[in-house]
Amino acid sequence: MSLLSLDGQYKYDALASISNTTDDMNKELQNLTFWTSGSDEGCESVFGFCSAKRLFRDEAQWLPGQPDNAGRKENHVAVHIWRQKGQVLLADYDGIKKFRYVCEQRRNPLSKNGKQAIIDECSLIYNVNSTEIDLLQNATKLDLRMKCFLQCVGDAVGLLVGGKFVASEVFAMLERINMQTADRLMKSMAIVGECNNKTYGMNECDKAYWLTRCARDKAPMIFEQMIKELDNLTSDVINKKFFVIL
Incomplete structure (x- = not known):
């Protein structure tokens, strides 16, 4: 598995959907934050998903005012999930924040090639x-x-x-x-x-x-x-x- 890369709308939709059905999450929490593979480390303000080896696209869904590189040290991207609203939005943080994380792998391991x-x-x-x-x-x-x-x-x-x-x-x-x-x-x-x-x-x-x-x-x-x-x-x-x- 690798850290999640939100490089397609269907992934945003999937996160919004599973946030209301996954028992592993604490149900009392309304807002959840997870690390993704997104980063602009080494190339300031040019964000890419390391796992997918792709740059962010124009349709990347950021929180209002994000990314803001607060303190000039926020080079890593986390995703916020608002359960009741079904919103999934990105923000940049420094790498020392303590968040959970989301991993991904293909769901069809039986494919022949x-x-x-x-x-x-x-x-x-x-x-x-x-x-x-x-x-x-x-x-x-x-x-x-x-x-x-x-x-x-x-x-x-x-x-x-x-x-x-x-x-x-x-x-x-x-x-x-x-x-x-x-x-x-x-x-x-x-x-x-x-x-x-x-x-x-x-x-x-x-x-x-x-x-x-x-x-x-x-x-x-x-x-x-x-x-x-x-x-x-x-x-x-x-x-x-x-x-x-x-």
């Missing part, structure tokens, strides 16, 4: 079945639920952030694909850049759909190879995502 573990998790979050997933690669029209599933998978493997390809991660993946000569690698990256610049949509889910569709239409063979390459995910991507309050 890293790719399937992520697919299984995103399927649970967005209520997507295996038949829908099998038809996904050739689909030309998706509902919002399926678009969000795409975004969830891309986000989980580090290829998509905010509905855009992460160029460095895509480049590394393309380098690992044997069919890529230096010339084809540059052409592939040019397609990635072109799709990144052209994508549009109402939210991250829409953007992720149009981005992946652009890549599939402009370079179908490369896109297919990238999908296959997901089978080689490393264990540090797999081992997370189930809450445990400690």
Whole structure:
């Protein structure tokens, strides 16, 4: 397990939900505070989740006036849970505060490989079945639920952030694909850049759909190879995502 990274709305929702059902918490307490993996240590005011190796996004839910780096020594992020209100909000503190903490790991240890573990998790979050997933690669029209599933998978493997390809991660993946000569690698990256610049949509889910569709239409063979390459995910991507309050 690793310290919780609140890098998705569904995690805020899960914390708000379990705060009213978990017997391990003292029921007389109305407000609960737990350490997360969030920190800006070493890069002031640029917060990231250490466990997930991702920067905070604009939708991070902070307490009013937070983060404030009081005393110029608050570099660690805790999450506050208000039970009656169902609110889950972040604040920065110095590292000597005595809080409990929240850990996470993936809730699907029986998945056959890293790719399937992520697919299984995103399927649970967005209520997507295996038949829908099998038809996904050739689909030309998706509902919002399926678009969000795409975004969830891309986000989980580090290829998509905010509905855009992460160029460095895509480049590394393309380098690992044997069919890529230096010339084809540059052409592939040019397609990635072109799709990144052209994508549009109402939210991250829409953007992720149009981005992946652009890549599939402009370079179908490369896109297919990238999908296959997901089978080689490393264990540090797999081992997370189930809450445990400690």
